[in-house]
Amino acid sequence: MDTEKFLTEFQDYLAPKLDVYEQAIYLYLVRHSRLIGKDETTVGFKSARKQLAFGIGKAGTPPSEGVCYEKVKSLNGKGYIKVLGTEHSGTRIHPYLPHEINGLIQAEKQEALQTLEEMDFFEVPENRELILEREGNKCFYCLTALNTNNYVIEHVLSRPQGDNSYRNVVASCRQCNNRKGSSDAQDYCRTLYRAGFITSTEFEERLSHLERLRNGDLKPELTAANKSPKRDTALPR
Incomplete structure (x- = not known):
């Protein structure tokens, strides 16, 4: 056992x-x-x-x-x-x-997945930190080390076209958030590579991660406290 x-x-x-x-x-x-x-x-x-x-x-x-x-x-x-x-x-x-036990874990995982798709990872503070953890406490773009005091949640596809789902938000340093603005994420990663902020290997990894993000492969790990969508603790727009 x-x-x-x-x-x-x-x-x-x-x-x-x-x-x-x-x-x-x-x-x-x-x-x-x-x-x-x-x-x-x-x-x-x-x-x-x-x-x-x-x-x-x-x-x-x-x-x-x-x-x-x-x-x-x-x-x-x-x-x-x-x-x-x-x-x-x-x-x-x-x-x-x-x-x-038949259906116990599979059913719970399916319920968690359905909840995950409904969750807002931009407005809700508890959910924002899950994105930081998913990124390994690094900026998604330039890989600078981050912590809970110096990160922001960045939309890969800017609103209103993009939403607040885990498929469209990443943890970012403030510099990348400001520099990227509403530009295309792939183009911004290419800019970082050409400017020497990331290596060619890191650039290819960023493109791969963007593809996985769009496909829903980069799921944040939910804790018990995060398994229900929270709407009453949202930050003001």
Whole structure:
């Protein structure tokens, strides 16, 4: 079991679909089965509930045995675990890892992609920083090092023809933003090359990146806080 992969997928895809009781029980089941190389575990919640998460229940007590079995039934119904049967020592359960759950990660990625296409990466401050991160904290054009204090978001195709999508905005230094103006991005990169600001290799890379940008290949990486379009925090036009 790849523990890092599991924790990432659990936090990003599965945990948001579970309440705190379900999260505690699911992690307990994984801890006592998949994490140690077993496919299943047998649990008696009369005693195990005290090890789940102290303070999760009412008034700082562990969840009741009844609540534990209710949440196991819920997890089983959602397809996140499989109850294999019961025996004298408890309930036999096989927990599925996030990537084994049908449709979980694929559906979440599709939802994130749809959200990405709707997002405004020029007006919304949180989204602007994602473009800076995508560019590796460098000016898209001249490759000068940037930080959150000295960058601007530049339209590759100037408005009103261009939009504020991730396909049409890049992080830029202020000098390139001013010099480029509304000129064609390829022509501006050629100007930088002829003036000696970038090498021939860097010039070819800039042209390739512009093509990938137009094709939607340079997607910014969304965080949980950025997965919903924000309209109420926009900067004034």
